Amino acid sequence: MSAMLEVDRVRKSFGGLLANKDVSLRVPAGGIFGLIGPNGSGKTTLFNSIVGHHPIDAGSIRFEGREISRLRVPEIARLGLLRTFQQTRIYGGMTCVQNMVISVPTSELGWRSMWQRTPEPDLRKAGDLLEFVGLFPKRHLRAGDLSFGQQKLLELAMALMSAPRMLLLDEPTAGINPTLINGLLERLRRINRQFGITLLVIEHNMRVIMELAEYVYCLAHGELLAEGKPEQIQQDPRVLDAYLGAR
Amino acid sequence: MKARTVRGLVASLVVALALLAPVLVPSYRSQMALLWVMIVFALTWDLLGGQMGYNSFGNVLFVGVGMYACVLVQRDAGLGYYTGLFLGSGVGALLAVALAAVLGSGILGLRGHYFAIGTLGLGIAAGELAGGWQFVGAGGGMVPPLFPGEVGGRETFFYYLCLALVAVTLPVLRWLYRSRFGLVLNAIRDDEDKAEAMGLRTTRYKTAAWCISAFFLGLSGGAVGNLLGFIDPREVAFAGSTFGVWMVLMAILGGKGTLWGPVIGAVIFHVTKELFWTYLLGWQRVALGLLIVVIVVFFPVGILGWVRERWPERFGHGVEELPGESSR
Amino acid sequence: MDNLRLLIDAPVLSAQLLIDGILIGAIFALSAYGMALVWGVMGLINVAQGELVMLGGYAAFFIYRAGIHPLFAVPIAAAALFVGGWLLYRLVIFRIVDKDLFISILATFGLSILLQQLANTLFGADVRTAESGFRTLFLFGGAVTVSEIKLVAFAAALLTGGFLILFLKRTRMGQAIRATAQNARAARVMGVDTGRVYAWTFALNAAICGASGALVAMTWVVHPYLGLPYTIRSFMIVIIAGLGNIAGVLVAALALGAAENFAGFIFGAEYQAAFVFLLLVAILVWRRVWLARERRYLQ
Numbered sequence: 001m002s003a004m005l006e007v008d009r010v011r012k013s014f015g016g017l018l019a020n021k022d023v024s025l026r027v028p029a030g031g032i033f034g035l036i037g038p039n040g041s042g043k044t045t046l047f048n049s050i051v052g053h054h055p056i057d058a059g060s061i062r063f064e065g066r067e068i069s070r071l072r073v074p075e076i077a078r079l080g081l082l083r084t085f086q087q088t089r090i091y092g093g094m095t096c097v098q099n100m101v102i103s104v105p106t107s108e109l110g111w112r113s114m115w116q117r118t119p120e121p122d123l124r125k126a127g128d129l130l131e132f133v134g135l136f137p138k139r140h141l142r143a144g145d146l147s148f149g150q151q152k153l154l155e156l157a158m159a160l161m162s163a164p165r166m167l168l169l170d171e172p173t174a175g176i177n178p179t180l181i182n183g184l185l186e187r188l189r190r191i192n193r194q195f196g197i198t199l200l201v202i203e204h205n206m207r208v209i210m211e212l213a214e215y216v217y218c219l220a221h222g223e224l225l226a227e228g229k230p231e232q233i234q235q236d237p238r239v240l241d242a243y244l245g246a247r
Numbered sequence: 248m249k250a251r252t253v254r255g256l257v258a259s260l261v262v263a264l265a266l267l268a269p270v271l272v273p274s275y276r277s278q279m280a281l282l283w284v285m286i287v288f289a290l291t292w293d294l295l296g297g298q299m300g301y302n303s304f305g306n307v308l309f310v311g312v313g314m315y316a317c318v319l320v321q322r323d324a325g326l327g328y329y330t331g332l333f334l335g336s337g338v339g340a341l342l343a344v345a346l347a348a349v350l351g352s353g354i355l356g357l358r359g360h361y362f363a364i365g366t367l368g369l370g371i372a373a374g375e376l377a378g379g380w381q382f383v384g385a386g387g388g389m390v391p392p393l394f395p396g397e398v399g400g401r402e403t404f405f406y407y408l409c410l411a412l413v414a415v416t417l418p419v420l421r422w423l424y425r426s427r428f429g430l431v432l433n434a435i436r437d438d439e440d441k442a443e444a445m446g447l448r449t450t451r452y453k454t455a456a457w458c459i460s461a462f463f464l465g466l467s468g469g470a471v472g473n474l475l476g477f478i479d480p481r482e483v484a485f486a487g488s489t490f491g492v493w494m495v496l497m498a499i500l501g502g503k504g505t506l507w508g509p510v511i512g513a514v515i516f517h518v519t520k521e522l523f524w525t526y527l528l529g530w531q532r533v534a535l536g537l538l539i540v541v542i543v544v545f546f547p548v549g550i551l552g553w554v555r556e557r558w559p560e561r562f563g564h565g566v567e568e569l570p571g572e573s574s575r
Numbered sequence: 576m577d578n579l580r581l582l583i584d585a586p587v588l589s590a591q592l593l594i595d596g597i598l599i600g601a602i603f604a605l606s607a608y609g610m611a612l613v614w615g616v617m618g619l620i621n622v623a624q625g626e627l628v629m630l631g632g633y634a635a636f637f638i639y640r641a642g643i644h645p646l647f648a649v650p651i652a653a654a655a656l657f658v659g660g661w662l663l664y665r666l667v668i669f670r671i672v673d674k675d676l677f678i679s680i681l682a683t684f685g686l687s688i689l690l691q692q693l694a695n696t697l698f699g700a701d702v703r704t705a706e707s708g709f710r711t712l713f714l715f716g717g718a719v720t721v722s723e724i725k726l727v728a729f730a731a732a733l734l735t736g737g738f739l740i741l742f743l744k745r746t747r748m749g750q751a752i753r754a755t756a757q758n759a760r761a762a763r764v765m766g767v768d769t770g771r772v773y774a775w776t777f778a779l780n781a782a783i784c785g786a787s788g789a790l791v792a793m794t795w796v797v798h799p800y801l802g803l804p805y806t807i808r809s810f811m812i813v814i815i816a817g818l819g820n821i822a823g824v825l826v827a828a829l830a831l832g833a834a835e836n837f838a839g840f841i842f843g844a845e846y847q848a849a850f851v852f853l854l855l856v857a858i859l860v861w862r863r864v865w866l867a868r869e870r871r872y873l874q
Contacts, residue, residue, distance in 0.1 A: 051444065072867075077446030089444075091437035093504070094430070102430045106446045114428045142559070144437075162445060302677045304684070353860040356867065360620055360676045364810055365859045367684075371803065372852035379845035386845075488688050488803075495681060533696055536689030543682040544670050 002065060004029040004166055004198050005050070005081070010059035010069075012042075012049050019045040021222045022059070027166070032192050032199045034213030034230075036206070038243055042222040043202045044086060047168050051083045052076045064165070078106055080165035084172065086202075088151045092144025096135055096154055099143050100126035103161040126161060133157045133187065149176045153184075160191065166198040167191070173208050181205075185212055210234060218242070265410055269403045276402035280474055282517045283409035287416050287467050288490065289497035289509035291460040294420060296495065297503035298429065299456055300436030301355065305366030307491035308373050309461040311484035312346055313339030313468020315383055318391045318478060328395045336469035343465025344458045351454035358439070367487060374485030388479040391472055405474045412470065416463045421506055423459070432456055436504070492539065493520075500542050502551025511550055578841050587718045592836045598725040600832025601732035602794070604825045605787035606805050607812035608736060609780035615818040616756040616776045617672050622683040624809050625802025626690035627781050631656050631788020632705075632797030633698055639705035645793045648705065649731055652789040653782040660781020664774045672773055687802055694799035705792040728790040735786045739779065740821060748775055756819070804851055811855045814862070 003026040012020040019042045027033045037043050049056045052073045061069040063081050071079075091099050101118045104125075113119075130136045133153040138146065143154055152175060159167055172188065173181050185208065191197050203209040209216060210230040218226045218233060220242040226233060233239055269276050288310070295301045317335030324331060350369070357365050378386045394401035423429050431452045434442045442449050472478050482489070493516065501512025519538065523531040548556065555561070582588055606628050613621050634655050635648035643651075667686065671679045709723035743749035754762040755772045763769050791797065812831060816823030834854070839847035 072443075073440075074443045074446050074448060077444055082446075083444065085441075085444075089438050089441040091434045091441065093437045094433050098430055098433070102427070102434050102447075103445055106448065109427060109431070109447075114431070115423075115426050117425055118427055118430070158445070302681075353864070354856070356863045357859055360680055361859055361863075363677060363680050364620070364622075364807075365856055368807055368852040368855040368859075371807075372849050372856065375846065375849035375852060379843065379849065488691070492681075492684060492688065496685075499681070530696060532692040533689065536685060536692045539685030540667060540682060540689055543678060543685055544667060547674070547678050 003027055004031075004064055005200065006060075006062040007046070007050065008060045008062070010046065010049055010061060011057045012045055012054070013057055019222050020049065020056075023219065023222070023224050024059075025217050025224070025227070027198060027200050029198055030192070030196065031215065032188070032201065032213050034209040034216040035200060035202045035219065036204075036209055036216060036233075036239075037219035037225070041219040041242075043219055044170060045222075046219070047083055047170055047202065050076075050168065051081065077162075080163075081168070082159050082162060082164040082166070083168035084152075084155050084159055084170055086170040086174065088148065088155050088175075090143045090146075090151050090154050090158070092142065094143055096130060096139045096141060096143050096146070097123070097126055099154060099158055100130060100161050103158040105162050129157045129160050130154075132160075134183075149180070152176060156187075160195065160197075163195075164197060166200070169199060169201045171202055171204060173203065173205055181208060188212060206234075269406050273399075273402075276406045277474065278517075278521055280402070280406040280409040281471075282514065283406075283413045284467050284471050284474075285493070285497060285517045286510050286513040287409075287412050287463055288494040289501070289513040290413075290416055290420055291463045292494040293498040293503060293505075293509045294423075294432075294456055294460045297498055297505070297508070298424065298436060299432040299453065300439075301453065302363050302495065303366040304363055304487065304491055304495065305368070305370035306460060306464060306494060307485055307487055308366075308370045309343040309347065309464035310468045310471065310490060311370075311373055311377065311480075312343045313465030314472035314478055314484045315339075315377065315389070315468075316342045316465070317469025318389050318472050319383065321392050322389070328392060331392070332469060332473060336466055339468050340462050340465035343461040343468070347457045347461035348454060351457050352450060355450065355453040355457060367491075370485055370487045370491055374481045374487065377480035377484060383480075384478075386480065388477060388483070390477050394473075405470060408470050409467070409474070412463070412467050417506075417510070419459075419463075424506055428452065428455070433504075496539055496542060499547060499549050502549035502553070502555070505551045505555075508549055508551040515550075578843075582837075582841070588840075589837075591719045592840055593833050594719065594721060595725070596833030596836035597829045598721075598729045598832070599794070599836070600829035601729045601825075602787050602790050603805070603808050603812060603832055604828030605732050605735060605790075606784050607809040607816075607828055608739070608821065608824050609783040610806075610809040611813045611816070611818050611820075611824060612752075613776060613780045614813060616752055617668075617773050618676070619668070619672060619679045620676060620683070620810070621777075621780070622680055622806055623687035623690060623802070624780075624784060625805035625807075626687045626694075627656060627660070627784035627802075628788040628791060628805045629694060629797060629799065629802045630659065630690065631785030632792035632801070633694060633703070633788075634785060635705045635789035635792040636703045636797055639792075645705040645707050645789065646727065646731075648792070649735070649786050649789045653735070653786040656785025656788075657778045657782035659785075660778035661774055663781065664777040668777055669770065669773065687806070691799050691802060698799065700799060702796045702798045703792070704796045705789075707793045722794075725794050728794050731790055732787065735783060736821075736825070739783055742779070748772070752776055752779075804848055807851060807855050811851075811858060814858060 005027040007023060007025045009022040009024050010020055011022055023046055035043050048054055050061055052068065052071055056069055060067060063079055068076050068079065101122050104122055127136060127139070130139050133156055135150060135153055135157065138150065143151065146154060152172065156172065173184060176184060188199065192199055201209065201213065213230060216228065216230055216233045217224060218239050225242055226236045226239050268279055292303065292306055295303050313336065316339035317332065320335030320338050321331040324334070326334060354362070354365060354369065377383055383389060394404070396404065431447060434447065435449055435453065439449060475483060478484050497512040497516045498509040499512065500516055501510065502508030520535060523534045527534050606624055610621060610624050613619055631652045634652035635645055638648040638651055639645045667682070671682045707724045709727065711720050711722045713720055743753060751762065751767045751772050752775060754767060755769055759769055808831060812824055812827045815827040835847060835851060838850040842850060
C-alpha cells in the first residue's frame, strides 16, 4: 500500500548542526501516527522540512505520491497538507469567526468570490467547527484576546475549516489545561474518523501519544531511534534511555 | 431617537455641508479641495498600512506618476481643457496601476522595516529621476494649462472634482473591507506566515491591494497637480517628506485599520496644518515636524484605535450575540 | 552613455573616479557604523541619521567661520553632537526604543523632518562649505588629481572609527554596550543600566555622525536637505555588511562610494542621487529573491 506521506532519508543541517540525519517515515492514509523524542531531537525541524519552511539538504518527501520537497509553503498547503504551530499562530486582530471563514480551502476563494461577503454556508460551517472545539460562545471575541489553550483550539478549528487531507499537529496538548486533554484526544480521534483526516502528531506527553497514536516514530539527536506500536515503543530500552538521558 | 436615525441625520448633514461649502465659505475652497485629496491619500495609505500591515512611505510615487501623466496628456495631446484633464487623470490612474503591478511582486516581498525603507527609497528615486528628465521639465517641473472658465470658477470646479474623488474612494474601500478580500488583507497583517501556511496566495492579494491603492492615488494626481497649479518633481509630485509622510501620519492619527480613522485623521491634521501656516509664519514647517514626532511618540494608537480599546463591543468584539443572529 | 566609452578609452579616468569614490566612501562608513551600532544595541533604525551628519556639517561650518581651522572642527563637532545625541535620547528616543520598528522608523523620520526644517529656518537654505585651505595633488603627470583635504578626511574618518572601536573594546561603558547588544535582558539582570547604555549608544552614534558631517563640510558642502541620502547609504551599507561586522561596513562603504562615483559619471551627475535610491531598492529586492529561492523567509 502506498503511504500518504513518505519521508525518505531526509537530511537537514543548520550550519554545523545536523538537525535531521537520514530520517525516513511513512504515514498511510487514514492513520494517526505519532512523532516523539526529547527536546532538540529534530521533530519540529522535520515538520518544517515537510511543509516547505526551509530547504532540505538531501532526501525526498512525497505527499500522495507527489514529490514536494522543492515546493514552497503555500503550494504544499494547497495540496491539502497543513500544519499547526507549536507556538500557536492565529490572526490576533480578527474575531474567531473571521479567523475561521478566511481559512476556507483556497480553491473556494476565486477572483469573483473575493469581492463578496462571506457566504452563508461558510458562516454556518465556521459556527459548527467552533462548536466542535468548544469556542462557539467566544466567536465574536478578538482571537488575540483568547487564552493560549483557546488559541490552540481555534488554530485546530481553522485547520479543519480548510478541509485538509492530512494534518501535522505540533504538540496539540501543550499549554492545554490537563482536565481538558481527554476531551481534546476524543476530538482528535473524531477528526481522524469523521472528517477522514490523516494525522501526524508531535507530542511530549507520553500518556497522550500512547493513547492516541496507532504507530509511533521516535527521534533522538536528529536520527530515527525506534518505531513501532505504542506498546513496543514504551518498552524499548533505547527510547527510555533517550528520554532519561536527556533529562 | 434610534441610533440609526441619528447616524442618518449626521450623514445627511455632512453631505449637505460638503456640497454647500463653496457657497458658505468661498474663500477656503482651495484648502477644502486639498482636504478632500488628503482624505483620499490617508484612505488609500490605510488600505496597505492599516488593513494589510504594509507600511509604505512610497505611495506618493503613484500620486506623482498620475500628476505627470495627466499634465503630459494636457500638454501634448492637443485636447480641450476638460477632455484633457479627465483623459489625463484616467491615463495617470492606469499608469499607476501598471507600475504597482510591475513593482508589486518584488517590493511587496519585503517585510516590515525593509518594506518601509524600500518604498521610501522608491518614492524619492522617482523624484530624482523626474528631476533629471528634460522631457518632463527636469528640475523646473511643469505647469498645467490655465483654467478656461471665469475667475473663481477654477476653485469651485476643483473643489467638486476632489469631493467626487472621496465620494468614489470611500464607498469602494468600505465595500472592500467587508468582502472576503478585506479579510485576507487583515490575515496578512496579523500573521503573513500563517496565511501562507494556510495556502493563501498572499503575493496576489498584496499586489491587488497595492494596485487599488495606486489607482485612486493616480486618479487624484491630476487633480492635485492642476489644483496646485505647478508640478515640482521633489516638492510636489514625489514629495516624500510632505505628502508621503502626511498620509502615513493622518491614518495613524485617526486610527490605523479602520475605515473612518484616516478620514478623521486627515481632517484634524489638515486643519492643524492650515492653522500653522496662518499663524506661525516662518516656523510652520518646524511646528509641523514637531507635531509629527509628538503624534507618533505619544499617540501611536490613534483616535479610533483608542476608542476601540475603550469600547471594543462597538466594533463587534464581544461575547454577546450580534443583532439578527440566532443563538444555538 | 557616451561617458562609458570615454571610460573605456581613458582608463586613467577610472583611476580618478575610483580614488575619489573610495575617499568619499570612508565618510559613509562612519555614519553607517553608527547606524549599525544603534540598530544592533537598541533595535532602532534611525532615519534621522543623515540629519545628524547635516548638523555636524553646520557645526564645522560655524567653527570655520569663527576663524578656527576646520580640521579642529572634527572633534568639536563630534563633542557637540555627542551632547545633542544625549539630549535627543533623553527627550524623544527613549520613548520609542521598545516600540515596534515601524513606530521607531516613523518617529525618527519625523525627527529628521523637524531637524531639516529647524536647520532651514535657523541657518537658511544656502549651500555652505568649510574651506580648509589645502592644496590639490597632481598624480601621474596631472592626469589624476587628488585634493589633499580628501586624503586628510579619509585618514580622519579611519581614525574616528578606530577611536570608537577602541572605546567599545576597552572601556567599561563599551563593554556594557556590547553586552546589551548581545542580550539586553541578560545585561539588565547582570546589573547593567540599559537606559544609560542606550543614551551612550545614541550619543556615540550622534558624535560619529557629527565627525562625518564635519568632514563632509570640508570636502563637499552642507545644506539643510542633505540628510536623507546619508541615511539611505548607511542603511544600504548595514544591510550588505550585516550588524556588528566592522570590516564589512568599511568595505561596503568604500565600494558604495566608488560605485556612486562611477554611476554619477556614466549616467550624469543629476542622476547620482536616483542611483543611490534605486540601488537600495535593487539590493533589497535581490536579497529577498535570493532568500526565497532558498525556500527561506525573512523574519
